[in-house]
Amino acid sequence: MLFNSLIFVAFAILFFSVAKLIGNRVKVRLTWLTAMSLLFYGWWDWRFLFLIIFSGGVDFLAAMGMTRWEKRRKLFLVLSLIANLGALSIFKYSGFIAHNIDAFLKLPDQLSLYKHIPEFFLITPVGISFYTFHSMSYTIDVYKRKCEPTKNVIHFFAFISMFTQLVAGPILRAKDMLPQLLKINPISKEERWNGFRYIVRGYFKKMVIADNLAPIVVAAFSSPDIKQSSLYWWGIMIAFALQIYCDFAGYSDIARGLAKWLGYDFNDNFNHPYISTSLKEFWTRWHISLSSWFRDYLYIPLGGNRKGKLRSDMNMWITMLLSGLWHGAAWTFICWGAIHAFFLNLERITKWPERFKKSKILVIAGWGFVTIQVLVAWVFFRSENIGQAWNIVKTMFSFTGSFELGWGLNGTVFIVVMMVREIVEAIGVKEKIDWTSGKWMWIEIILYALLITTIVFFRGNGSEFIYFQF
Amino acid sequence: MKKNFNIVITLIIASVLIATLSLFMPKDKEKYLRDQFWVKKTFAPSVYDVVLMGDSRIERGVSPEIMEKILPGMNVLNFGYSNGGLNPTMYEAAEKKLSKTGKKKVIILGVTANCITPYTLKNEQFLQVKKLPREDVIERMYLNRILYQFSATTPEGLWNYFKNEKPATVSINEYYDNGYVKSGRIPIDTMYAIPSYIDDYTNYKVDEQIIADMVSQIKQWNEKGIVVVGFRPPVTVPMKTLEDTMGFYNEAAISARFNEAGGHWIHLNSTEYKTYDGSHLDLASAMKLSEVLAHQVSGILAQPEK
Numbered sequence: 001m002l003f004n005s006l007i008f009v010a011f012a013i014l015f016f017s018v019a020k021l022i023g024n025r026v027k028v029r030l031t032w033l034t035a036m037s038l039l040f041y042g043w044w045d046w047r048f049l050f051l052i053i054f055s056g057g058v059d060f061l062a063a064m065g066m067t068r069w070e071k072r073r074k075l076f077l078v079l080s081l082i083a084n085l086g087a088l089s090i091f092k093y094s095g096f097i098a099h100n101i102d103a104f105l106k107l108p109d110q111l112s113l114y115k116h117i118p119e120f121f122l123i124t125p126v127g128i129s130f131y132t133f134h135s136m137s138y139t140i141d142v143y144k145r146k147c148e149p150t151k152n153v154i155h156f157f158a159f160i161s162m163f164t165q166l167v168a169g170p171i172l173r174a175k176d177m178l179p180q181l182l183k184i185n186p187i188s189k190e191e192r193w194n195g196f197r198y199i200v201r202g203y204f205k206k207m208v209i210a211d212n213l214a215p216i217v218v219a220a221f222s223s224p225d226i227k228q229s230s231l232y233w234w235g236i237m238i239a240f241a242l243q244i245y246c247d248f249a250g251y252s253d254i255a256r257g258l259a260k261w262l263g264y265d266f267n268d269n270f271n272h273p274y275i276s277t278s279l280k281e282f283w284t285r286w287h288i289s290l291s292s293w294f295r296d297y298l299y300i301p302l303g304g305n306r307k308g309k310l311r312s313d314m315n316m317w318i319t320m321l322l323s324g325l326w327h328g329a330a331w332t333f334i335c336w337g338a339i340h341a342f343f344l345n346l347e348r349i350t351k352w353p354e355r356f357k358k359s360k361i362l363v364i365a366g367w368g369f370v371t372i373q374v375l376v377a378w379v380f381f382r383s384e385n386i387g388q389a390w391n392i393v394k395t396m397f398s399f400t401g402s403f404e405l406g407w408g409l410n411g412t413v414f415i416v417v418m419m420v421r422e423i424v425e426a427i428g429v430k431e432k433i434d435w436t437s438g439k440w441m442w443i444e445i446i447l448y449a450l451l452i453t454t455i456v457f458f459r460g461n462g463s464e465f466i467y468f469q470f
Numbered sequence: 471m472k473k474n475f476n477i478v479i480t481l482i483i484a485s486v487l488i489a490t491l492s493l494f495m496p497k498d499k500e501k502y503l504r505d506q507f508w509v510k511k512t513f514a515p516s517v518y519d520v521v522l523m524g525d526s527r528i529e530r531g532v533s534p535e536i537m538e539k540i541l542p543g544m545n546v547l548n549f550g551y552s553n554g555g556l557n558p559t560m561y562e563a564a565e566k567k568l569s570k571t572g573k574k575k576v577i578i579l580g581v582t583a584n585c586i587t588p589y590t591l592k593n594e595q596f597l598q599v600k601k602l603p604r605e606d607v608i609e610r611m612y613l614n615r616i617l618y619q620f621s622a623t624t625p626e627g628l629w630n631y632f633k634n635e636k637p638a639t640v641s642i643n644e645y646y647d648n649g650y651v652k653s654g655r656i657p658i659d660t661m662y663a664i665p666s667y668i669d670d671y672t673n674y675k676v677d678e679q680i681i682a683d684m685v686s687q688i689k690q691w692n693e694k695g696i697v698v699v700g701f702r703p704p705v706t707v708p709m710k711t712l713e714d715t716m717g718f719y720n721e722a723a724i725s726a727r728f729n730e731a732g733g734h735w736i737h738l739n740s741t742e743y744k745t746y747d748g749s750h751l752d753l754a755s756a757m758k759l760s761e762v763l764a765h766q767v768s769g770i771l772a773q774p775e776k
Contacts, residue, residue, distance in 0.1 A: 006613065007605035043604060196477045212624065413625040445476055449483035456488050457495055459622045 001043040003254050004207050004459075011040065015163075016261060024184045030158040033262075040163035041126075048125040051087060056160040058083040059135045063142040063149035073143055080139040084132045092129065095122050096329030129326055130169050133293055135160055138174035140297055147175035155181060164258040168251045170269040170289035177264070185263035195260030197448065202253030204451050205246035209414050211460025213243040216411045221382060226391045229401030233392050236406050237375040240382050242418050245273065248287070275426040277366045278353035279343050279373060290326070294319050313348065317341045332380045332389060339377040492619050496631040500643060502618035507645035509610040511549065512563075512599040514649070519544040519572045520767065522649075523564045524580025525590065526552040527703035531751040532580070533760040534648040540764035544576075545569070548649030555590030556581065557680060561687045563596065568696070574771055577691060578763065579684070579700045581728075583719035584667075586681055587674035654753060655746045660706050663749035667709065671716035681724060685731040692732035699767060700728045701736040704743035704751065704759065736766050 001008050015036050022029045042049045062080035066073045089097075098113035109115060138159070141147035150156050159177050220227070220236040227233070252269035259266050269289050276282035283291045299319045305312035317338075324337020347353055356362040376393060383389035395401070407415060424430065435444050520537065522528050528550030537546045549564050556579055568575045584590055602610075609617070623631070639659075644652040655662070688698045702721050705713075713719045725735035743755040751759060
């Protein structure tokens with residue numbers, strides 16, 4: 001079920017109305033939340049409900065096992081990791097692995113591994129990477145004694161399957177969410193209004209900005225010939241950068257707003273990533289829940305930066321390459337991760353971001369440099385294959401061709417709107433205003449009414465959220 | 471003001487703005503009706519006695535309403551798609567539209583050259599609709615007649631709307647629930663479609679395997695008691711020549727194999743029909759073709775079983 005559909009509006013009205021009737025009865029509320037979340041997921045393809053139930057079931061039992069048989073804690077952790085990563089490998093990576101083995105061994109059609117994979121396993125279940133990571137964080141945290149295991153299976157499944165962030169994050173931590181789920185927090189008027197603002201902003205980002213930029217990007221990338229214009233491809237990559245940001249951040253905003261209406265609090269998943277003046281900073285602002293997941297559950301356990309420079313760099317490369325692979329089973333995503341790893345490594349070696357902090361001009365130059373790195377990396381992320389990505393990057397740096405950005409009037413309007421918004425946020429204008437005072441409160445209300453109106457009349461062609469496929 | 475009224479006030483202001491603006495904003499009613507049309511066709515129930523298959527020449531060239539008048543008691547569905555192919559995916563989908571309880575079942579194939587080239591194997595339009603998320607299907611099926619009042623636009627669309635420029639050509643499309651599109655073009659240009667077909671037949675030719683699959687399907691349908699009728703939708707002489715020469719369409723050979731497999735091929739005289747773009751029949755010709763087909767089907771059904 002897509003957030004940007006009328007069916008979801010009906011679903012949400014039903015869900016919140018009944019939740020209101022349930023009131024303070026925690027168990028009933030958790031049951032309602034779990035049942036509706038499974039309906040929400042099953043609406044896409046009920047066959048894959050078994051995967052959530054299997055993945056969650058294994059982790060629930062593994063955590064119980066850890067407390068019951070203290071000496072075998074590691075065994076239960078390993079079982080949980082095998083089950084989760086196994087399911088992820090089968091449904092997300094089996095096609096990719098088989099393809100590459102076929103190509104490497106030059107296997108004929110009759111022996112092709114790919115062609116022998118049952119079709120069912122070639123369907124990537126929506127949001128599989130997200131809920132697998134949710135679930136894994138639980139067993140790892142229980143193993144590390146950072147989180148008390150729950151004995152209530154409904155409580156656990158309410159955490160795993162909560163519809164607000166089930167299919168595209170943010171990736172929640174059991175230690176943060178499980179305690180929240182057990183409380184019925186009275187929702188203050190401020191929080192209700194805040195939730196509303198998040199939801200409206202999220203829909204605006206997704207339906208107005210991302211969905212209107214999508215056709216421009218799709219047209220550029222689906223054309224059989226790479227347009228030979230440097231400026232054109234820089235323009236297209238700016239459009240894509242904003243499209244993917246608004247698509248994903250829009251989803252996160254809606255998820256966060258809905259959670260607020262339930263009395264739960266998620267951390268920010270995006271914090272204006274494109275104003276970053278170093279790549280390291282970019283990763284503290286982009287998909288924060290994923291980057292912190294990789295940091296806490298992969299980079300640090302690998303040794304982080306505690307075991308010398310070389311080992312630290314190696315750990316960072318492993319983390320970035322796996323982060324790329326997490327996004328999709330293709331070499332383009334691995335290249336995307338590798339480009340980020342390369343430039344992060346360059347930052348570590350040269351320490352240029354610290355040196356550039358000395359002057360405002362250098363800070364701006366640093367911002368430009370980081371933006372170029374991010375845009376080039378996005379080329380690989382968006383391309384159908386490495387060949388296409390490489391040709392586009394070559395064209396971008398050829399500095400030849402026609403003088404056009406490829407945006408048209410539509411693209412220009414939406415890109416400018418989004419850029420202005422980011423600049424306003426970067427300057428911190430909003431924070432300087434007391435939105436609770438009479439005049440500003442009315443201005444804010446009118447602003448949000450205008451945003452809703454814009455969503456209605458300037459919504460793009462409804463499409464799935466990009467991150468659903470991850 | 472208390473914060474708990476903020477949401478209500480915002481929604482009231484937004485509703486007033488939306489209602490007011492909807493009076494002035496451009497409305498793309500055709501897009502909404504078109505989207506609804508494709509969903510209704512693709513997800514049509516299994517209640518039909520006669521199902522027409524093929525590409526846009528069928529979709530725009532045969533009216534089930536006219537056919538039903540000549541075939542009383544029979545429900546007819548036009549299951550034609552733009553660039554629709556005749557291939558196993560479409561055969562299966564079309565067969566599912568036939569009534570389970572109907573005594574007489576008929577599938578009519580509009581065998582254009584385009585339908586039996588590898589290009590239409592993609593079944594692009596059909597699959598695009600078939601794969602729509604369920605919520606989109608529901609929205610398009612039941613709400614599009616309301617939603618068009620709040621048609622989405624773009625800055626460019628708004629600009630063009632207020633500039634009020636009249637387009638040089640006008641396409642007429644009227645969508646029917648039975649899968650037929652009453653269509654036309656002003657001004658009529660019988661050479662309009664030729665260049666795009668030259669492109670198509672430069673890259674794609676009539677495919678032997680696709681014809682073999684069709685023959686095999688006719689046999690299977692015959693075994694199930696489904697009557698299969700085929701014909702070449704009429705077009706202009708230049709278009710027909712183009713398809714025969716560049717697309718390698720051989721009507722004599724195809725019709726012979728069609729009949730051998732147990733189907734009933736209807737030979738039509740193209741010169742008796744007129745098109746508005748060289749490819750699609752004008753309204754009068756579409757009505758005439760619908761009548762001719764219905765009479766032929768009626769005659770075939772009246773014959774003793776083979």
